[in-house]
Structure formats: C-alpha cells, structure tokens
Amino acid sequence: MTINLTKYGLTTAVETTSLKEDGQMLGRVISQHRDLYQVITATGERQARVTGKLAHAATSPTAFPAVGDWVQVCPTADDQAQIEAIRPRQSVLARGAVNQHDGQIIATNINTIFICMSLNADFNVRRVERYLTIAWDSGALPVIILTKADVCTDLAAKLRAVADVSVGVSTITCSAETGQGLDDLQPYLTTGQTVAFVGSSGVGKSTLINRLLGQDVLTTKTIREDDDKGRHTTTSRQLIPLPTGACVIDTPGMRELQIFVGDLDQTFAEIATLSAQCKFNDCTHTSEPGCAVRAAVEAGTVTVERLQSYQKLQREMSYQGLNSRQLEQAKIQRMFGGKQAMKRVKQRYHRD
Ligand SMILES: Nc1nc2c(ncn2[C@@H]2O[C@H](COP(=O)(O)OP(=O)(O)OP(=O)(O)O)[C@@H](O)[C@H]2O)c(=O)[nH]1
Numbered sequence: 614m615t616i617n618l619t620k621y622g623l624t625t626a627v628e629t630t631s632l633k634e635d636g637q638m639l640g641r642v643i644s645q646h647r648d649l650y651q652v653i654t655a656t657g658e659r660q661a662r663v664t665g666k667l668a669h670a671a672t673s674p675t676a677f678p679a680v681g682d683w684v685q686v687c688p689t690a691d692d693q694a695q696i697e698a699i700r701p702r703q704s705v706l707a708r709g710a711v712n713q714h715d716g717q718i719i720a721t722n723i724n725t726i727f728i729c730m731s732l733n734a735d736f737n738v739r740r741v742e743r744y745l746t747i748a749w750d751s752g753a754l755p756v757i758i759l760t761k762a763d764v765c766t767d768l769a770a771k772l773r774a775v776a777d778v779s780v781g782v783s784t785i786t787c788s789a790e791t792g793q794g795l796d797d798l799q800p801y802l803t804t805g806q807t808v809a810f811v812g813s814s815g816v817g818k819s820t821l822i823n824r825l826l827g828q829d830v831l832t833t834k835t836i837r838e839d840d841d842k843g844r845h846t847t848t849s850r851q852l853i854p855l856p857t858g859a860c861v862i863d864t865p866g867m868r869e870l871q872i873f874v875g876d877l878d879q880t881f882a883e884i885a886t887l888s889a890q891c892k893f894n895d896c897t898h899t900s901e902p903g904c905a906v907r908a909a910v911e912a913g914t915v916t917v918e919r920l921q922s923y924q925k926l927q928r929e930m931s932y933q934g935l936n937s938r939q940l941e942q943a944k945i946q947r948m949f950g951g952k953q954a955m956k957r958v959k960q961r962y963h964r965d
Pocket residue numbers: 760761762763764787788789790791812813814815816817818819820821832833834835868
C-alpha cells in the first residue's frame with residue numbers, strides 16, 4: 614500500500630527538513646491513546662510507541678509526540694513502528710499549566726484555527742477574546758467562523774461586535790444548513806494545510822466538518838440525542854484528510870479550550886499600546902494613578918467590559934504563578950521543545 618502523505622499535510626518544507634537516517638521513514642501522528650500512537654506513513658498506518666531512548670531523554674510531557682506531529686519512525690513489523698524523533702513543530706496548541714515540567718499538548722502543526730461561535734444563543738464576544746488569546750499563542754492563524762447564519766436576525770450588529778474585538782482577524786459567516794459561506798473556507802483548506810475547529814459544544818463544528826468531508830463521519834448532536842445511549846460510541850477523534858486536500862484535526866480537548874497561557878497583547882492590542890503610557894510599568898489598570906487604560910475607558914474609547922475581560926484573562930494567566938520571563942520560557946518550550954530546538958528552528962529559517 615502506498616499512501617500519498619500530501620493528503621496528510623506533507624509539504625516540501627517538512628520533507629526537505631526531515632532527517633534521512635538509515636531505515637527511518639517519515640510519518641504523521643493521526644491519533645493517540647495513552648502511549649500508543651497511530652502514525653500514517655508512505656506505506657500505510659502503523660501503531661507506534663516511542664523508543665526507550667526518546668522516553669529517557671524527555672524532560673517534560675511536551676517532549677512526547679502529539680496528534681499532528683511529524684515523526685521519524687522505524688518500522689518494526691508490518692503495521693508497527695517505533696517513534697525515534699519528533700520533527701520541529703510549527704505550531705503547538707496546549708492546555709494546562711505549561712511550564713518546563715508539565716502541560717499537555719492537544720495538537721501540533723496546525724495552520725489555521727477556526728474559532729467557531731454560533732449566531733444564536735451562544736454568541737458572546739468575550740468568548741471570542743478568550744479563544745483568540747489562546748490561538749495567537751499557538752503559532753496558528755486564527756479565523757473566526759460565525760455559524761448558523763440561517764437562524765440569525767441581527768447579523769449586522771453581531772458582525773460589528775465581533776469586528777470590535779478581532780482587529781486583523783478574518784471573520785466568515787456561514788450556515789451548514791443552507792451552505793452559505795462554506796466557499797469562504799476554501800482558501801484555508803488547500804493541500805498541505807492543517808486546520809482545527811474550536812468552540813463551545815453545539816455551535817455546529819461536527820456539522821461543518823461533515824459538510825466539508827461530504828459525508829457524516831463525525832457524530833453530531835442531533836444524532837447523538839436520538840440515539841440509544843452508548844450505541845454509537847463517539848468516533849475516535851483524529852486527523853482526517855478532507856477532499857479539498859487539507860486535513861482537519863479533531864481531538865478531545867481541542868474543542869473546548871480551558872487553558873491558560875495565551876497571548877493577550879495580540880488579542881487586546883489597543884490595551885497593550887495604552888499600557889505603555891501608564892505611569893507605572895506594572896500597572897494593573899485597577900486603581901493606580903496615571904493609568905492610561907482607565908483614562909481610555911472613561912473617555913469611552915475602550916469599553917468597561919473589554920477591560921474586565923482583559924483583566925480576567927490576565928488573572929487566569931498569572932494564576933499559574935509564572936512571571937513574564939518564565940512565561941516566555943514556557944512558550945519556547947511549548948513551541949519548539951526547548952532552547953536548543955528553537956535555535957535549530959531559527960537556523961533553519963535563516964537558511965531558507
Ligand atoms: N440552524 C442551524 N443548525 C445547525 C447548523 N449547524 C449545526 N446545527 C445544529 O446544531 C446542533 C449542534 O451541532 P454539532 O455539529 O453537533 O455541534 P458541535 O459544535 O460539533 O458540538 P460538540 O460536538 O459538542 O462540540 C445540531 O443539532 C445541528 O443540527 C446550522 O448551520 N444552522
């Protein structure tokens with residue numbers, strides 16, 4: 614069996630940077646159950662575990678493979694393999710307290726994160742801010758998907774509300790019901806691209822993915838509710854190729870992101886800019902004198918709700934007890950697996 618790995622997101626960039634060591638082949642992790650990985654290679658799917666050497670050298674859970682990783686494997690039997698090394702990650706979506714020693718990677722090497730929010734009851738711009746903060750930190754490009762347009766009666770107002778909190782981010786309005794807007798997703802779904810859908814339960818992620826797949830691969834709410842409990846156990850979520858040439862990662866934990874480490878400065882760019890004018894460097898914009906952010910709130914250029922949202926997310930982030938330098942280190946660790954790996958990634962970028 615020969616598999617065209619292009620369908621699984623293989624690009625020439627990944628291919629040319631992969632080490633060609635004797636007997637090793639390139640593969641991508643498409644699903645994971647504890648320490649057992651399903652890896653797609655040019656000769657088919659293989660069940661794989663990491664080598665003792667990789668496990669021994671690992672100093673944090675982030676050093677272990679995750680769904681989306683490109684890995685070098687050694688085939689051991691027809692459908693078995695050992696994972697010898699992980700290729701440098703281009704983006705990392707993680708959750709939990711991510712520092713040098715723990716934290717959990719949900720998925721890697723995602724190009725686009727579709728932040729899904731429905732245009733009915735679920736609509737909440739504060740949630741968009743939260744998801745954007747996480748997405749910007751991952752290294753993937755966030756795109757906002759407003760779902761269920763067919764049941765929305767005040768679209769213009771909702772679009773304005775979203776635009777206010779998402780400067781520089783594309784927003785796509787769509788409906789899986791009528792097919793509206795699905796074409797607008799296509800530019801993100803070309804060959805070599807890996808995408809992920811995040812958002813609250815019930816906003817229509819599975820329905821959308823099924824539409825893109827052209828068949829009902831994922832179980833959606835309607836079906837689940839009508840079912841006898843447990844008859845259809847949830848399909849194991851994984852990396853799935855789409856007919857458009859892209860692939861979608863849909864893993865547990867991917868959909869509801871509860872993190873917190875994120876990139877607030879990107880999501881709240883105007884607040885970050887204003888902070889520079891606060892009298893105190895470490896102004897928390899609560900009661901300090903000379904606070905430029907509160908002045909902007911009073912002047913009406915920043916809403917109270919937005920400042921509160923910023924402060925809430927900031928509290929969640931510092932709750933983990935990391936200072937900014939530690940946060941930066943944690944980020945390097947998460948993105949690149951450590952300083953050494955980051956150096957290698959940087960050298961590679963400079964060569965290109
Ligand atoms: N009116 C309308 N309903 C939709 C649309 N897309 C999905 N739905 C319905 O919304 C419900 C939830 O859809 P799902 O696709 O299961 O939602 P999900 O985001 O995958 O939910 P989780 O799997 O829990 O994360 C289902 O009853 C769908 O039929 C749409 O475009 N318009």
